[in-house]
Amino acid sequence: MASSTSSSSSSPASKPAAQAAGGGEVQKPLARAGTFAKAFVFSPGTVGAIAPSSQALAAAMVRGVDFSDMRAVIEYGPGCGSFTGAIRAAAPKGVKYFAIELSPKLAERFAAAHPDARLYIGSATEVAEFCRQENLSGHVCVDAVFSGLPFASFGVDLQRSILERTVQVLRPGGIFRTFAYSGFSALTPAGRRFRKLLHKHFGSVTMSKTVWKNLPPAFVYSCRKEG
Ligand SMILES: C[S@@+](CC[C@H](N)C(=O)[O-])C[C@H]1O[C@@H](n2cnc3c(N)ncnc32)[C@H](O)[C@@H]1O
DSSP, X not given: OEEOOSOTTOOOXXXXXXXXXXXXXXXXXXXXXXXXXXXXXXXXXHXXXXXXXXXXXXXXXXXXXXXXXXXXXXXEOOTTTTTXXXXXXXXXXXXXXEEEESXXXXXXXXXXXXXXXXXXXXXXXXXXXXXXXXXOOSSSOEEEEEEOOOGGGSOHHHHHHHHHHHHHHEEEEEEEEEEEETTHHHHSHHHHHHHHHHHHHOSEEEEOOOBOSSSSOEEEEEEEOOO
């Protein structure tokens, strides 16, 4: 695991995830849900959900993605790692994977569940720097980004900044997937604004059907960079 503070000027030092987590603890679902709910209470705007996403939503996040020619994928905001197993199971061996998580507490949980996954503690706004640390050349070096970020809770500057930086590191034709809660995206100004920003930054944007087996029900945005 590469760990750091959330400051953008920080320089994460690489170390195995299990070390940072205090050794490969077996993650219990209740403890995981408890850590997540606590993180939400203390930081509702950055955690954006009271419970981790379901496996049904994790499956929808990777459905139809062709990983065969990919070399590098990133996960934003993995929390305790609800999507991580599905992403890593779908990606062939040899595809580089790393995650970026803002909350040190959730990062600890993540590391306990996925001790061999590389994780940076920091913000998705720092993605270019983390790519450099992974020896991926700063721009157009990533095939896919899977985001668990609560974009509908973010202000416009953060929404825009993360999307701009994501497009910068994605190769032409690269994929961006993220989810939103059904209803919220259409009803709240931040959700509507985010949808418009997706259309502005990506060549194509489609929405999945609602995944009802999630609390609350959600859908997946599938976006592709032009090129
Ligand atoms: C809605 S939770 C999703 C967690 C997990 N992916 C899931 O679906 O269960 C949002 C996650 O994004 C993280 N997060 C929020 N802002 C972030 C940022 N700027 N960069 C990286 N992670 C961030 C939060 O700490 C939290 O773990």
